[in-house]
Amino acid sequence: MRLSTKTKYIAYIAVLHLVLILLVYKLLFENKALFIASEVFLLLSAGMSIVLYNNFMQPIQFVKSGIEAIKDKDFSIKFVPTGKGEVDVLIEVYNMMIDQLREERVRLNEQHFFLEKLIEASPISIIVLDYDDRIESLNSKGKSQFELTDKTLVGKKLAETGLPLLAELADMLDGESRLIKTNGIETFKAQRSYFMDRGFRRSFLMIEELTNEILESEKNAYGKVIRMMAHEVNNTLGATDSILQTTTHLLSDTDYGDIKEALHVASERNQQLTRFMRNFADVVRLPAPMPGQTDMGQLIRDVTVFMQNAASARNVKVLSEGRENVFWNVDKGQMEQVLINVIKNAVEACESGQEVRVVATPDRIVIRNNGKPIELEVSTKLFNPFFSTKRDGQGIGLTLSREILGNHGFGFALETGPDGWTEFRIER
Known part of the structure; x- marks a missing residue:
């Protein structure tokens, strides 16, 4: 001892x-x-x-x-001088140190409070990781974006969350940034960085959604190109077709039959090209929706009846499971066009004996098919303007559907699930 x-x-x-x-x-x-x-x-x-x-x-x-x-x-305790020289020197040094510590503590608390408020008010999602790269906290934007409470995610690694977006970011390194596209339409910019905490590195992620900005930029770009193309092509085709029609009428059937037939074929080709350009122009000239209360169950049943002939030709069943009195505030004509485009694509993805099912609920519409699944490299391009996997496809259907649903403020996604069924979901 x-x-x-x-x-x-x-x-x-x-x-x-x-x-x-x-x-x-x-x-x-x-x-x-x-x-x-x-x-x-x-x-x-x-x-x-x-x-x-x-x-x-x-x-x-x-x-x-x-x-x-x-x-x-x-840091509020200070000592009074005693009148003894050596002790008073020590007291003076102590009081000075306490004042500095108190001021530093107040400054750090103010900075910490400001940083917390700044993170909470940030319009982008911020995820803070601990020393083991497990989620420690999320700001308000992150919680609302992933529609989960922080307790659901806290303590998990990014790859363990079950969220495709976070799983994509699991292998990111500090200082790296990445552009990620999920479900073919939502686009995010993610950046990973770090800060020092008690002498050790800790990482955090900043995730910013760019979907609306990119869609608007794409729309402005292709809209300008389409308007220019439509103007030039239609002017040329109109004048050319007029000359062809006039020439056809001037020629007699007996002497110039072969020429008249060639002119007729050229005229038809002109008209097909005109319709082709009109389809593109329709995307740009799409009017603003005029919403009204619409029974989506009844609308789905009408569209499935309309699509039966096309489906029967491929020996594919189209089944409507929509309930009655499922009212949505939508532009009926535009939503009908969306359903026709999506069901048509679903039917074309199916082979003989397969089926398409359409379900309507108060909150969502789901068009499912058990046809050919969507490949991973294709899934990120599906909603790109005028992208198509078909040999003769123009990529108009999904582009037009994207515009209509976006103008209605509806969320949507197209992906193949683990069960092999491909779903197009529309959520309001």
């Missing part, structure tokens, strides 16, 4: 004075006056030792009290 300095000092003074008392007693006991004087001196020496001990212990007690206050993170 180790003795403290205090105990050693007291023991030393006690032993020293005890020895001195015994020596005085042995040597001066016969001389009463000198003996009494010596005893008085020893008593005064013992008292002086106690006073010196208290003087020596005062700075130590002061330092001990200061350390306890700092340990308790109490």
